[in-house]
Amino acid sequence: MQEDYIIQVRDLHKTFHTNNGSIVVLDNINISIKRGEIFGIIGLSGAGKSTLVRCMNLLEKPTSGSVIVDGRDLTSLSESELRRERQSIGMIFQGYNLLMQRTALDNVCFPLEIAGVKKKEARTKARQLLETVGLADKEKAYPAQLSGGQKQRVAIARALATNPKVLLCDEITSALDPTTTQSILALLKDLNQKLGVTIVVITHEMKVIERICNRVAIIDRSHIEEIGTVDEVFRRPKSAAARKLLYERSENIEKFTGNGKLLRLVFDGSSADRPIIAEMVLKCGTLVNIAFADTKNIHGKIYGQMLLQLPEDPVAVNRILSYLDSEHISYQEEA
Amino acid sequence: MTIGDLMKLTAEGFGETLYMTFVSTASAYLIGMPIGLILTVTDKDGIKPNPLVNGIIGFIVNVLRSVPFIILLIAVMPITRAIVGTTIGSSATVVPLVIAAAPYIARMVESSVKEVDRGVIEASLSMGASPFQIVYKVLLPEARPSLLLGAAITTTTILSYSAMAGVVGGGGLGDIAIRYGYHRKQTDIMIVMVVVLVAIVQVLQAAGNWISRRNDKRIR
Ligand SMILES: Nc1ncnc2c1ncn2[C@@H]1O[C@H](COP(=O)(O)OP(=O)(O)OP(=O)(O)O)[C@@H](O)[C@H]1O
Numbered sequence: 227m228q229e230d231y232i233i234q235v236r237d238l239h240k241t242f243h244t245n246n247g248s249i250v251v252l253d254n255i256n257i258s259i260k261r262g263e264i265f266g267i268i269g270l271s272g273a274g275k276s277t278l279v280r281c282m283n284l285l286e287k288p289t290s291g292s293v294i295v296d297g298r299d300l301t302s303l304s305e306s307e308l309r310r311e312r313q314s315i316g317m318i319f320q321g322y323n324l325l326m327q328r329t330a331l332d333n334v335c336f337p338l339e340i341a342g343v344k345k346k347e348a349r350t351k352a353r354q355l356l357e358t359v360g361l362a363d364k365e366k367a368y369p370a371q372l373s374g375g376q377k378q379r380v381a382i383a384r385a386l387a388t389n390p391k392v393l394l395c396d397e398i399t400s401a402l403d404p405t406t407t408q409s410i411l412a413l414l415k416d417l418n419q420k421l422g423v424t425i426v427v428i429t430h431e432m433k434v435i436e437r438i439c440n441r442v443a444i445i446d447r448s449h450i451e452e453i454g455t456v457d458e459v460f461r462r463p464k465s466a467a468a469r470k471l472l473y474e475r476s477e478n479i480e481k482f483t484g485n486g487k488l489l490r491l492v493f494d495g496s497s498a499d500r501p502i503i504a505e506m507v508l509k510c511g512t513l514v515n516i517a518f519a520d521t522k523n524i525h526g527k528i529y530g531q532m533l534l535q536l537p538e539d540p541v542a543v544n545r546i547l548s549y550l551d552s553e554h555i556s557y558q559e560e561a
Numbered sequence: 562m563t564i565g566d567l568m569k570l571t572a573e574g575f576g577e578t579l580y581m582t583f584v585s586t587a588s589a590y591l592i593g594m595p596i597g598l599i600l601t602v603t604d605k606d607g608i609k610p611n612p613l614v615n616g617i618i619g620f621i622v623n624v625l626r627s628v629p630f631i632i633l634l635i636a637v638m639p640i641t642r643a644i645v646g647t648t649i650g651s652s653a654t655v656v657p658l659v660i661a662a663a664p665y666i667a668r669m670v671e672s673s674v675k676e677v678d679r680g681v682i683e684a685s686l687s688m689g690a691s692p693f694q695i696v697y698k699v700l701l702p703e704a705r706p707s708l709l710l711g712a713a714i715t716t717t718t719i720l721s722y723s724a725m726a727g728v729v730g731g732g733g734l735g736d737i738a739i740r741y742g743y744h745r746k747q748t749d750i751m752i753v754m755v756v757v758l759v760a761i762v763q764v765l766q767a768a769g770n771w772i773s774r775r776n777d778k779r780i781r
């Protein structure tokens with residue numbers, strides 16, 4: 227059976243013409259997003275992420291290629307058909323983009339007014355949504371009276387008002403602190419599970435992808451470098467761009483280009499949190515250098531990555547590898 | 562002239578001035594506001610860019626704005642006579658005032674509405690709003706405080722222009738000031754009229770500022 231794709235981006239190209247000549251921002255992009263999944267798109271600043279997500283509801287007109295949402299090619303629609311179609315594609319922005327002169331409740335009513343829903347019905351629906359996002363007590367507040375996290379919740383409620391099939395999120399947690407980010411991501415995950423809405427998440431932060439996404443696409447300088455499940459891409463990144471993103475937090479990685487090989491350990495939550503490296507060093511009787519580590523303990527299990535610099539002695543290396551095998555820790559030698 | 566006469570004269574001028582100012586401002590907004598909105602919408606960064614329409618309207622607006630009011634006042638006399646039936650008195654002054662103020666208002670409205678955050682317009686587009694819905698549900702309400710402030714500035718400007726019409730017998734406080742102060746050398750009466758004009762401007766501007774602030778939900 228064929229996969230059920232809600233968004234298909236085919237052979238998409240986007241060129242901007244500026245006074246300083248033209249720049250290709252998206253080059254031959256092909257992405258298929260499954261109904262009901264949370265799909266991440268990650269890349270460094272300027273990679274073309276925002277442009278790509280804006281092409282998904284045609285806020286940006288592709289130079290060529292097609293964008294098929296739920297079976298309809300948006301690029302072939304008339305303006306009024308496109309407006310109708312956009313009502314089923316919600317969008318959330320980094321800067322919230324709330325109407326500053328409207329209360330939280332009226333902000334959520336806004337897309338319903340546009341869709342021609344009766345005022346009373348719209349208010350009832352808007353109240354429900356504010357409750358869903360945990361802001362039932364803030365319906366009379368104006369955006370200026372809300373915190374960043376609260377504003378983003380209003381924006382989420384607003385985007386959900388017309389029961390969209392898809393939610394496009396462009397860096398929606400980038401202006402928020404880590405705790406608020408976590409709570410917004412948890413809300414998205416929850417909405418995805420409860421409402422079945424497909425979510426597309428644009429970010430430059432690995433954490434966001436790790437936390438909520440099923441699949442991820444890596445975009446680098448206008449190209450899609452890699453698409454796969456988060457597990458696949460994080461454990462065995464094939465592209466240089468992916469590796470760069472995975473290690474973005476480690477600036478000293480280049481310094482460890484000594485003689486010993488680099489070994490990457492991936493903890494996917496199957497091993498309990500205990501001093502594995504210390505144990506390994508003791509059992510194998512050889513020292514290793516930790517070049518990079520980014521692991522977390524979640525409910526007593528460890529997740530994350532670690533980069534070890536191995537000793538030069540092949541016998542010691544073998545001992546280490548067999549220890550890791552016996553502990554069922556997956557690893558990979560770095561080039 | 563007794564104090565009583567002066568009071569009566571002042572009251573008459575005051576009434577005429579307010580009449581000219583408010584009727585002209587309201588009529589000029591009726592014409593200038595849609596023009597300002599069209600200029601915004603058809604701008605190259607607008608929601609419906611149209612260089613031709615924008616260029617033509619922009620040009621006419623600029624031409625009208627660059628004609629000195631005193632010349633416009635005389636130049637439009639045939640039009641004034643056709644509409645009002647006379648070229649003197651406060652009703653006759655409304656015509657040139659509207660013609661002078663409408664393009665000014667168009668630019669004021671344009672600049673207020675252009676202050677609306679681009680992101681909010683994008684969000685509305687992403688929800689499927691039509692250009693018309695964006696204008697009356699987003700641009701106008703979001704620009705409301707700035708539009709109100711603009712209206713206060715416009716009203717006081719029209720008020721001072723109405724005084725200029727006194728030169729050709731336009732009625733109001735300005736007319737009285739010129740008739741008594743300039744033609745009959747009764748400087749004291751002129752000073753009284755000017756003081757009243759200053760007071761009206763102060764009050765209108767303060768009221769405009771207050772209303773604008775009260776309508777701005779971005780504060781607090
Ligand atoms: N309207 C435009 N006109 C000209 N160039 C543009 C326009 N919009 C984007 N660009 C260029 O396209 C490139 C990609 O921009 P885009 O906003 O898609 O990047 P991004 O991946 O979202 O970056 P960030 O993480 O900083 O938001 C940039 O080089 C940018 O300068």
Ligand SMILES: [Mg+2]
Binds near residue numbers: 275276277397
């Ligand atoms: Mg961006």
